[in-house]
Amino acid sequence: MADAAVPLDAGAETTVNRPSLLKRILFNNLPAKIAALPMMVTVLVVFVGCTIWTIYYSFTNSKLLPTGKFVGFDQYERLFATSRWNVSVTNLIAYGAMSLVFTLVVGFILAVLIDQKIRFESAFRTIMLYPFALSFIVTGLVWQWIMNPTLGLQTTLRNLGWTNFSFDWIANPRMVLFALLIAGLWHGTGFCMVLMLAGLRGVDEEIWKAARIDGIPTWRTYVSIVLPMMRGVLVTALVIIGSGIVRLYDLVVALTNGGPGISSEVPAKYVFNYMFSGGNIGQGLAGATMMLLTVVIIMVPWAYLEFGGKGRRT
Amino acid sequence: MSQTSTMAGASRVAATNAVQEARGPRPKPFFTPRKIIIYSLLVVFSMYYLFPLYVMFTTSLKSMPEIRFGNIFALPVAPNFDAWVKAWTSACTGLNCQGLAPGFWNSVKITIPSTIISIFIAAVNGYALINWRFKGSEIFFAILIFGSFIPYQVFLYPMVIIARELGIFGTLQAVIIVHTIFGMPILTLLFRNYFASLPQELFKAARVDGAGFWRIFFEIMLPMSLPIFVVALILQVTGIWNDFLFGVVFAGTQNYPMTVQLNNIVNSAQGTPEYNVNMAATVLTGLVPLAVYFVSGKWFVRGVAAGAVKG
Amino acid sequence: MQNSVSIRDLSLNFGSVKVLEHLDLEIAQGEFIVLLGPSGCGKSTLLNCIAGLLDISDGQIFIGGRNVTWLEPKDRGIGMVFQSYALYPQMTVERNLSFGLRVAGMKKDEVEKRVARAAEILQIQPLLERKPANLSGGQRQRVAIGRALVRDVDVFLFDEPLSNLDAKLRSDLRVEIKRLHHRLKNTMIYVTHDQIEALTLADRIAVMKNGVIQQLADPHTIYNRPVNLYVAGFIGSPQMNMFTGTLSDSTFTTEDGIVIPVETYAFDTPATGSTAAVLGVRPEHIVLGDETAGMPFTIDVEIEIVEPMGSDTLAWTKIGGQAITFRCDSDVVIATGHKVRIGFDPARGSIFSAETTNRL
Structure with missing residues (x-):
């Protein structure tokens, strides 16, 4: 199967002297291997090599330069003894849970609304998706301005007569994660809607007809029949949104820069700061390794379900 | 009928003379509670999505005294592009007051080659993975896809070292290479799935005609791949333009892309913030991806959906 | 009811x-x-x-x-x-x-x-x-x-x-x-x-x-x-054989001038004068060899192609310029090039007006 596409020269080789294993590995299908060289280099050097390098040096006491000696789990012990890291992790979990739930729920609701044979469907779709085309920096800066306590929405509504209106989330350590959430949902829910809508439209129309004949109300059909049928789309959305959340960085930099204080710090920012301005590479690498671990924990069950399951079904 | 079903029983009783005369389409009132709920929800959500765009534009067209009046809903009294001009030519990041223009050109210089190179490499990868499989090619691909989910922070430091060793750290080349590397998983997936959907007989027929790897690629596969190229182009142009992390790490101060300069103008400016200039700079940075989005329309949707749906 | x-x-x-x-x-x-x-x-x-x-x-x-x-x-x-x-x-x-x-x-x-x-x-x-x-x-x-x-x-x-x-x-x-x-x-x-x-x-x-x-x-x-x-x-496989021609009194004349007597056909609407018409005969209503005895219409033809279907056999031939198929028992021995006599009774066929396409 794997060599299905190389029958022409492969056949010739078996009749003549069979070349050595090394020669075959190098020269069989040579143009394809040369063409795929950038991919192989990327995989070996970046995705495998750099990952191993990062994990390895996270166990050293590298400070300004990665030349330190092996210190076991010292960096990790320090990491979890640092309040800034712990705040970052707590923030990520809180933000991540809220973001995941709201993105999926809002995305699904929007997709259902769009799916109701409405007028101006493409206009509504365009409006919902355009934020996804913008960068997190633009997103963060616009919302920073809207939520600006002195001249933004809060002041505007107060000036319009709603004098005790309060919307200072961006400057309020307790509420700043919700500020982040508003901006994040603005950016990403349209994308989730597109995914969900594709899932909804993929449901066999005869299922809807059968449900109508059975007299099942529309909402019940969505909840009991269509939603469970969209498992594949839901899982895909979950993985994409989840891995996006772990990466959360640009938006925080633009919207709050981790503030007020350290109340909106996230791991990606912690790692970045230690690597490039904190002068403590070991700490940064240990943080990065923890991020990697998180993604592996998200990915492995998914990969098992998607690909492990497929093998059994066929 | 004698054996009326219990399910339909109730409504059968309700069948009045009026219903007996029913003819033609079901009467449909123009306003039903259902429709009212659907459209009001859609309008409320639309306002949430459109509000920032409105605020961004109107603020950028106002003067500072007008902004200090404190009404972000209001339309500009005397709309003018002064803030846009200042944002483009003379807004300051620290002591450097060159505006966004250099960042724009840096972004252009990064986006164009990165897009072309990454798409070309990915197209060749996808083609090789489908039509010229070799031992291990699928393993490379699997790692590539898995790698696309790993946070960039994991690779950043070692890649900085490699770039420094190669002597390209802090140059445009470094950013371009990094974009090519991290665009590879999704684009390769895209092209691989696309080539897999083309009829294999075409490839086999070309093989029988004696065409080789590159000839088949350029003369058979590429001419049939226009749709997927458009999707990849949209994905890459918006993705690379919007990047912040790679620009800030690899480009070096002189080569900062537009997003980095924008963030510096807004977040590390000295003195009183000029919100109209900030918003003008934000609009300017958002214009390119917005233009791509509105011009490409359905293709963008196809792009993000294709990016999400795995083979 | x-x-x-x-x-x-x-x-x-x-x-x-x-x-x-x-x-x-x-x-x-x-x-x-x-x-x-x-x-x-x-x-x-x-x-x-x-x-x-x-x-x-x-x-x-x-x-x-x-x-x-x-x-x-x-x-x-x-x-x-x-x-x-x-x-x-x-x-x-x-x-x-x-x-x-x-x-x-x-x-x-x-x-x-x-x-x-x-x-x-x-x-x-x-x-x-x-x-x-x-x-x-x-x-x-x-x-x-x-x-x-x-x-x-x-x-x-x-x-x-x-x-x-x-x-x-x-x-x-x-x-x-x-x-x-x-x-x-x-x-x-x-x-x-x-x-x-x-x-x-x-x-x-x-x-x-x-x-x-x-x-x-x-x-x-x-x-x-x-x-x-x-x-x-639409109904019937292979399709009904269709002859185009002219219907006058009780004879049907194909475009190639072959005359088919249709006295036995029960008209829904009695034909008047001479009209353009189509005569349709199902493949299984065409008989072969000895069975043609007594048929109102018989003709000698040469077999062009034979398709054995297992349960029966389909044969392709021509009447005048008109390609036709007929069905015969699978035991009948026929092959390409054989000259055979075939025939049918128009009573089992259908005649349509060429103008309205309706049955006559």
Whole structure:
């Protein structure tokens, strides 16, 4: 199967002297291997090599330069003894849970609304998706301005007569994660809607007809029949949104820069700061390794379900 | 009928003379509670999505005294592009007051080659993975896809070292290479799935005609791949333009892309913030991806959906 | 007796496109009606209108004497079976059968009773706990029928229910549907593009084209006395042999000048003078060799191609310039190049007006 596409020269080789294993590995299908060289280099050097390098040096006491000696789990012990890291992790979990739930729920609701044979469907779709085309920096800066306590929405509504209106989330350590959430949902829910809508439209129309004949109300059909049928789309959305959340960085930099204080710090920012301005590479690498671990924990069950399951079904 | 079903029983009783005369389409009132709920929800959500765009534009067209009046809903009294001009030519990041223009050109210089190179490499990868499989090619691909989910922070430091060793750290080349590397998983997936959907007989027929790897690629596969190229182009142009992390790490101060300069103008400016200039700079940075989005329309949707749906 | 389903002056437009036009159809209680036609002829559309899944533009629909024109599908007293089965994939067979009843708030023991009865009739008791993904195509189709069965309704609608199955299974299930109809005796309206299904199952067939019913009659009449050229050409495989020519008095003269006497043909409308006409003869009504004795028309021809089909043999030849096929017993020894005598009785054929395409 794997060599299905190389029958022409492969056949010739078996009749003549069979070349050595090394020669075959190098020269069989040579143009394809040369063409795929950038991919192989990327995989070996970046995705495998750099990952191993990062994990390895996270166990050293590298400070300004990665030349330190092996210190076991010292960096990790320090990491979890640092309040800034712990705040970052707590923030990520809180933000991540809220973001995941709201993105999926809002995305699904929007997709259902769009799916109701409405007028101006493409206009509504365009409006919902355009934020996804913008960068997190633009997103963060616009919302920073809207939520600006002195001249933004809060002041505007107060000036319009709603004098005790309060919307200072961006400057309020307790509420700043919700500020982040508003901006994040603005950016990403349209994308989730597109995914969900594709899932909804993929449901066999005869299922809807059968449900109508059975007299099942529309909402019940969505909840009991269509939603469970969209498992594949839901899982895909979950993985994409989840891995996006772990990466959360640009938006925080633009919207709050981790503030007020350290109340909106996230791991990606912690790692970045230690690597490039904190002068403590070991700490940064240990943080990065923890991020990697998180993604592996998200990915492995998914990969098992998607690909492990497929093998059994066929 | 004698054996009326219990399910339909109730409504059968309700069948009045009026219903007996029913003819033609079901009467449909123009306003039903259902429709009212659907459209009001859609309008409320639309306002949430459109509000920032409105605020961004109107603020950028106002003067500072007008902004200090404190009404972000209001339309500009005397709309003018002064803030846009200042944002483009003379807004300051620290002591450097060159505006966004250099960042724009840096972004252009990064986006164009990165897009072309990454798409070309990915197209060749996808083609090789489908039509010229070799031992291990699928393993490379699997790692590539898995790698696309790993946070960039994991690779950043070692890649900085490699770039420094190669002597390209802090140059445009470094950013371009990094974009090519991290665009590879999704684009390769895209092209691989696309080539897999083309009829294999075409490839086999070309093989029988004696065409080789590159000839088949350029003369058979590429001419049939226009749709997927458009999707990849949209994905890459918006993705690379919007990047912040790679620009800030690899480009070096002189080569900062537009997003980095924008963030510096807004977040590390000295003195009183000029919100109209900030918003003008934000609009300017958002214009390119917005233009791509509105011009490409359905293709963008196809792009993000294709990016999400795995083979 | 009151008609079970009655469609009066039904029209359906999608914008300016007329899909169904002023269609009338009366279906008796317990009748098995097949709507037959090529794709796009409006047969599925008509079925969806009867089910209430499509809103009609004009006309009325009565089911069991009740005007259901404005009623929701669930209130019309119908059950429907779909081509793709449309089973709810994440529910067990038992849940699939009972879901509609439970949503309607039916008592639990009544639900169980109905599911048990349907399962017994369709012999799917062992499958009740399985999910649709673990069923074969035939089993799925049976569950889909079961879902219509538990609704305990008078009218069953089938929308190409066997099209997704392979040939062997299709003929098995065809017999089962027929058996089911004999046992339940409800009205069944069945849409298909497969003429064998139509001919074997139907009490009456409605042949449709462009949203209009061309002919509504029992299978024997449809096959042997098609009302127009379209029905004649659509039914039968291989196609009816068609000779174009002129009809005057009691002789038919083909374009090549071959004279076929048609005294034996029973005209619906007596022919007057000389008219352009088409004479159609089914391949199996052409006889060979000794059997031609006494036939009103015989001719010597040379065999061009022979196709042995197993049960019988198809032969291709020409009468004048007109290519024709005929069917003969598989034991008859004929081969390409053989010269044989063939003949037929126009009484078993059909004559159509070339102008109106209607049967004469």
